[in-house]
Amino acid sequence: DIQMTQSPASLSASPEEIVTITCQASQDIGNWLAWYQQKPGKSPQLLIYSATSLADGIPSRFSGSRSGTQYSLKISRLQVEDTGIYYCLQRYSNPPTFGAGTKLELK
């Protein structure tokens, strides 16, 4: 199985800051990487698909990038409503595997 190592496990940042969350794949997964945001009591919401493509209705302050087998989610100009847990997911091969999650809190 492909392992997705996500970091950091948690982070606290101030509004308007820039934050970056990363996922390291244990092998090549191409661009088969998605990012999700989950708020308490809610289903995960797709933010980024194909490593860099913004999902419909997602603010442009969210962006995804790839460098080899390392994938990053950047949130520019952090907003209060961006608190939640963020997960990466690889769908390159079965079984699909998620990162362990990053809990984002605002100061």
Added chain:
Amino acid sequence: EVQLVESGGGLVQPGRSLKLSCLASGFTFSNYGMNWIRQAPGKGLEWVASISSSSSYIYYADTVKGRFTISRDNAKNTLYLQMTSLRSEDTALYYCASHTIDYWGQGVMVTVSS
């Protein structure tokens, strides 16, 4: 608008069975594969099973293989997850999700406890 609505969850004793359903609407269900994904309380996301549009291809996580069965009825726009020999570690919120895991249902809770 894509909608996925799960049902069938509840409290069940270890070793017993339960069948989850997911009613899909807003897209041509028969054209797309589907997934079940679960989340134990306070934990992360775990993919459980997937099924292709015509049920030709089915995959399971090792943790449920041999105990869970994914199926679908395209005439009823419904996805199923038959769970047998349930264990306490199967306690989770179970989500159905679209083929590309872009749309999720609201989830249904399964609690395995005596």
